[in-house]
Amino acid sequence: MYDSLLAIVKRTKETNTPFWEVVCDEDCNEQGITREASFRSLSVMYRAMKEADSSYQSSWKSASGMVGTEGEKMRVYRAHHQPLTGSFMSLVSERALKSASSNACMKRIVAAPTAGSCGVLPAVLISLQERDALTDEQMVQALFVAGGIGGVIAHRASLSGAQGGCQAEVGAASAMAAGAAVYLAGGDDMRIVQACAIALKSLLGLACDPVAGLVEVPCVKRNVIGAVNALSAADLALAGIDSVIPADEVIDAMGRIGAKLPEEIRETGIGGLAGTPTGVSIRNRLKGGVTS
Amino acid sequence: MWYTKHMVLTDIIGPVMVGPSSSHTAGAARIGKVAYKLLGEAVVCAEIFLHGSFASTARGHGTDRALVAGLLGMRVDDPRIPDSFAIAKERGLSFSFHTIDLGAEHHPNSVKLCLRGENGKELSVIASSVGGARIHVTELDHLAVSFSGDLPTLVIHHIDQPGKIAEVATLLERKNINVASMRLYRASRGGNAVMVFECDQEISKEDISWLAEQEATVRVIYLSQARK
Numbered sequence: 377m378y379d380s381l382l383a384i385v386k387r388t389k390e391t392n393t394p395f396w397e398v399v400c401d402e403d404c405n406e407q408g409i410t411r412e413a414s415f416r417s418l419s420v421m422y423r424a425m426k427e428a429d430s431s432y433q434s435s436w437k438s439a440s441g442m443v444g445t446e447g448e449k450m451r452v453y454r455a456h457h458q459p460l461t462g463s464f465m466s467l468v469s470e471r472a473l474k475s476a477s478s479n480a481c482m483k484r485i486v487a488a489p490t491a492g493s494c495g496v497l498p499a500v501l502i503s504l505q506e507r508d509a510l511t512d513e514q515m516v517q518a519l520f521v522a523g524g525i526g527g528v529i530a531h532r533a534s535l536s537g538a539q540g541g542c543q544a545e546v547g548a549a550s551a552m553a554a555g556a557a558v559y560l561a562g563g564d565d566m567r568i569v570q571a572c573a574i575a576l577k578s579l580l581g582l583a584c585d586p587v588a589g590l591v592e593v594p595c596v597k598r599n600v601i602g603a604v605n606a607l608s609a610a611d612l613a614l615a616g617i618d619s620v621i622p623a624d625e626v627i628d629a630m631g632r633i634g635a636k637l638p639e640e641i642r643e644t645g646i647g648g649l650a651g652t653p654t655g656v657s658i659r660n661r662l663k664g665g666v667t668s
Numbered sequence: 669m670w671y672t673k674h675m676v677l678t679d680i681i682g683p684v685m686v687g688p689s690s691s692h693t694a695g696a697a698r699i700g701k702v703a704y705k706l707l708g709e710a711v712v713c714a715e716i717f718l719h720g721s722f723a724s725t726a727r728g729h730g731t732d733r734a735l736v737a738g739l740l741g742m743r744v745d746d747p748r749i750p751d752s753f754a755i756a757k758e759r760g761l762s763f764s765f766h767t768i769d770l771g772a773e774h775h776p777n778s779v780k781l782c783l784r785g786e787n788g789k790e791l792s793v794i795a796s797s798v799g800g801a802r803i804h805v806t807e808l809d810h811l812a813v814s815f816s817g818d819l820p821t822l823v824i825h826h827i828d829q830p831g832k833i834a835e836v837a838t839l840l841e842r843k844n845i846n847v848a849s850m851r852l853y854r855a856s857r858g859g860n861a862v863m864v865f866e867c868d869q870e871i872s873k874e875d876i877s878w879l880a881e882q883e884a885t886v887r888v889i890y891l892s893q894a895r896k
Contacts, residue, residue, distance in 0.1 A: 377677065377680075403677040406677075414677070417682075418678070421678070421681050421682050424684040439727065439729075480687060480688045481687070482686055482687055482730050482733075482749065483687060483747070485687050486681070486683075487683055487690050487801070488681045489680050489681075490690055491687050491688060491693070491694070492689070520677075523677045526680035527677065530680060589725045589728065590728040591688040591729070662728060
């Protein structure tokens with residue numbers, strides 16, 4: 377995978393191929409597979425995202441009972457009220473909640489880039505497809521764009537909450553979704569990269585502080601901010617607004633911040649929200665991790 | 669550093685998995701499945717020892733159910749993972765969970781599995797979930813090893829003596845099987861040793877039997893990637 381977004385953009389210019397195809401070609405080289413096989417592998421992922429979205433059930437509950445019903449509450453609210461964020465953005469929120477809570481309830485999802493941040497990309501992509509009547513082929517191309525961005529983040533920084541905090545999971549997912557959204561809206565390569573930079577910048581420093589160490593609180597709701605932030609960042613980029621700090625440097629900053637985050641807020645379930653009186657009492661209530 | 673595999677595109681957009689955690693759920697299911705395949709027959713008895721983070725957060729992440737699901741042969745995206753305890757009961761797999769301290773040299777997401785199969789085969793495995801849904805096997809039958817479980821893997825326990833590597837290498841060459849990685853470990857000079865070959869192609873049952881019959885070979889374990 378590429379080690380910088382600049383290198384991807386350079387390659388698109390040199391070969392006169394679109395961003396997604398540059399990422400696809402690199403995948404073919406690395407894995408020794410054909411374009412068709414590479415495209416098929418991400419088609420499978422997109423189909424699984426849509427299945428996860430449509431199979432959500434409001435009766436599901438997570439292991440701890442802390443999450444599960446949020447997606448349904450949002451659906452009911454949207455059906456009976458005028459959401460403050462409007463019809464489209466509130467639907468994006470609903471979808472992010474559904475996918476992320478499906479994950480918490482041991483249902484099948486696509487870890488993109490991680491299980492904890494699995495709601496961000498489907499919320500943005502499926503909602504855009506539905507609204508703008510985009511083809512599955514375009515959606516898979518958008519997934520390549522997201523994957524290319526994710527690959528650069530993995531290379532320069534991290535995609536793991538334990539290494540880099542939530543900025544490396546929901547932050548990265550948001551940057552990936554922002555780039556994918558710009559691609560679907562017809563933005564050029566530089567707009568894709570700008571959206572990625574703006575989205576990631578806005579979530580720098582985010583702690584990974586899950587209550588009782590479970591992928592539930594605050595993970596499920598954080599997927600909403602990841603998705604909404606992605607679309608805002610995409611709009612900014614499409615409006616011609618640039619990030620003063622180039623995307624690759626933003627990613628480097630994310631990596632450095634992640635390395636400096638104390639261990640208590642890197643997926644240990646000790647600090648941050650997990651360390652609040654309520655967080656601690658929930659952890660104590662759930663103690664006895666081993667079943668017999 | 670703990671071993672991590674080079675990431676590919678489908679590690680970033682993917683895998684498709686049953687939640688909630690790629691390391692604590694999907695990785696655990698993969699460990700279970702690789703251990704089952706290493707045993708080479710249906711598991712009837714499993715003693716499962718959870719170490720570190722696996723021990724402290726197993727229930728909340730479904731690590732326990734994922735491990736049992738893997739031992740039953742389920743994939744990381746099998747929707748029956750949450751129901752694996754009941755399915756194990758139906759299929760005659762008895763299991764018990766314990767906690768263990770394997771020591772600081774082991775990754776925090778590690779587990780030791782002591783397995784017995786339907787035909788009486790026994791195997792003990794230590795493996796770690798090293799991030800994403802990627803895993804790393806570190807010990808087989810009390811001998812240190814190191815492999816990812818992503819490729820057809822040949823493990824040969826033998827007595828340390830000259831010619832054992834050539835024996836395997838010659839066979840693989842004759843069968844046109846390419847070796848991706850090879851490691852040799854021994855407990856002491858002339859004592860117990862183990863060779864691990866990760867290959868690009870599958871090795872046939874006949875060749876595995878032939879290897880098992882050779883002088884100074886104690887046991888041959890083979891991890892196939894072929895789908896049943």
